[in-house]
Amino acid sequence: MHVRLRLDGRHPRRWHRDLVRRLGAAADTTVEVEFAASGPSALPGNAETLFTLERLIFGLPARAASAPLTASERAGLPAVTGRAPDLILDFAGDLAGNLAGNLAGNPDGAADPRTWHLRYDGQDGEAGLLASLLAGRAPWATVSEGGRAVASARLGTEMQGRVATAFDDGLAHTVTLILAALKDAPGAGPSGARPPAAPVPDLSPGALARRGGRMLAQSIVQRLYRLCFxxxxxxxxxxHLDGPGVVDxxxxxxxxxxxxxxxxxxxxxxxxxxxxxxxxxxxxxxxxxxxxxxxxxxxxxxxxxxxxxxxxxxxxxxxxxxxxxxxxxxxxxxxxxxxxxxxxxxxxxxxxxxxxxxxxxxxxxxxxxxxxxxxxxxxxxxxxxxxxxxxxxxxxxxxxxxxxxxxxxxxxxxxxxxxxxxxxxxxxxxxxxxxxxxxxxxxxxxxxxxxxxxxxxxxxxxxxxxxxxxxxxxxxxxxxxxxxxxxxxxxxxxxxxxxxxxxxxxxxxxxxxx
Structure with missing residues (x-):
């Protein structure tokens, strides 16, 4: 299988590089990366400021999956080869359905490749993931093809309420989900009702200032708690178990x-x-x-x-x-x-x-x-x-x-x-x-x-x-x-x-x- 990752050229990240590496390590799989000029699934403005605030206030570890690639790391990603892809992973979010026949490397007359889209709580890409986390949710990640879910996951984190680390955790296990989906039968997925799309987060300077104030107050309360407990x-x-147990x-x-x-x-x-x-x-x-x-x-x-x-x-x-x-x-x-x-x-x-x-x-x-x-x-x-x-x-x-x-x-x-x-x-x-x-x-x-x-x-x-x-x-x-x-x-x-x-x-x- 020949897989093409289509990324927003402004924001390639380490989780993309990890996915490329692991896809390339799979038997009978080759991979290439194409950069779009932009994409509707990009993070909203000031998201990076929010992550920086959280790390400073709560002493969180350095960015992991969401860290941007350096110029040399980006240059090391496999380029488009001219070979028609069997599958496109559209992380830029700018392809509709399976209409990808006009992409570079897909010769005239060749069948359109399969195209997978990534959504979190029904919203495209990383913007959807961030919106769900800011709404206080455990986000549902879905890989879909032509509107049909191929695989789904309800992602989690050990750092509940820490959006920066939860964002990284979600991206890291998005790689896990995609690799599972490529096995063709990743299982039925988690049960439960999917929540509606989270509202677009307000990351204006005023909203960030208010959120920063709340985070600072939380940090002080937590430190006081740990001083006391x-x-x-x-x-x-x-x-004593002398009758029905909890399971019964x-x-x-x-x-x-x-x-x-x-x-x-x-x-x-x-x-x-x-x-x-x-x-x-x-x-x-x-x-x-x-x-x-x-x-x-x-x-x-x-x-x-x-x-x-x-x-x-x-x-x-x-x-x-x-x-x-x-x-x-x-x-x-x-x-x-x-x-x-x-x-x-x-x-x-x-x-x-x-x-x-x-x-x-x-x-x-x-x-x-x-x-x-x-x-x-x-x-x-x-x-x-x-x-x-x-x-x-x-x-x-x-x-x-x-x-x-x-x-x-x-x-x-x-x-x-x-x-x-x-x-x-x-x-x-x-x-x-x-x-x-x-x-x-x-x-x-x-x-x-x-x-x-x-x-x-x-x-x-x-x-x-x-x-x-x-x-x-x-x-x-x-x-x-x-x-x-x-x-x-x-x-x-x-x-x-x-x-x-x-x-x-x-x-x-x-x-x-x-």
Missing amino acids: RAPHWRVGWR LQGHPPSGWATLRDDGHRFYADPFPLAHGGTTWLFVEEFPHATQKGVISAVAMGRDGPVGTPRPVLEEAHHLSYPFVFARDGAIWMVPESSAAGTIDLYRATAFPEGWEKVATLVQGVVASDATLLEQEGRWWLFATVRDAPVGAPLGLGSYSDALHLWSAPDFRGPWTPHARNPVLIDIASARPAGAIVRRATGGLVRPVQDCTDGYGRALGLARIDRLDDGGFGQTVETVLRAGPEWPGSRLHTLNSGGGFEFIDGSARAPRLP
Whole structure:
């Protein structure tokens, strides 16, 4: 396939160069770049001033995907060759439909190439993305051909409310979306109603001054909060499971939740229970604020709840969290999140619950979050969201939470094969795992998912798995649970059950002074 990128010649950016590089690396694909004199999808005036203001006020990292190309970088892009393209990616936004037969390199009489357009919430290009972000939305990105959607994604960011970084994250995973669309079957896409187009943002000098004032006030409030409280701070809720669970109730239990207490100098999150030897053990991420690095800890659960406090059982040089623990083949195994190392690793208990040894790296070279295993009909599946950026890359190169990848294997020890359609889903509202997959008594599988539309860990969704095979993946979100009277706070993030208990986690406040 020969692909032509048609760009607004005034604003070539690093995400365009990244797309060119990755397209060119694909088998049987060549790529060239054509520059239009201008395009209707260009950013409105003063957008760069807005980005600069945010970076100065909030101390945001340098521009990533949206950074402009230097003259030499632009000159290094592959030029139009005279070969007729099979597909045009019209990012300039100045081509209507498929009427591209008069473009350079398309000989008279040759069939018009296919033409794809990029829109965010129904508006062309980067201007549409910025308008959606300024309206406070998680933007829907759509690749369309002749008015028909080819692929769609609901993009996200870990920097909610920071338009500059969210803009970069959106552009970075737009590359992911386009590459998925070129596989011809990128999946059904996220479910949910698309919002109407966001209004054209007012970036006049007066509006920028007012917005800058609000940002400065937010920055001061946040700094004052961090002076008074340790943040972020999570807490684990638990209850005896002597009736229907959250999946069956499709909501919080009427009995409410008790809290796993902490000393305020550390938090506990990502609860995973395991019944072993007549005792239910709870594994959690323990995060001491002093070290800013997670370890895996465990505590026994008794009739009246936790017996003592969690104690560390597994620590590495890198951050660990989400201790997915399970029993199999007469042993206890754990797959903790180790995205900071760029691997998905398997550990085996040698002196349960304290002793663990790493026995295999299941997947390497990926920044994968919250790896969750499932055995289904004699085959193993691994779910995780993947950040499409190198280990240690700065913010602004794609979210950690919106692109779901699958792998499969004949055994949980591997070898693991990536799904041909990865990412099988791009959706900030339902991609990232939030606990072990639940088998309903009546049949079917329910996947707890993180709904990060309004920010990381804000809500917990319950998604019915409709399809899971080599051809694709599909799910339907049945309900979304949020913090509220039954679980005070602002976040709800994980759900697991086992050994007669059910667990969730969410936000808490940890005052720096008593």
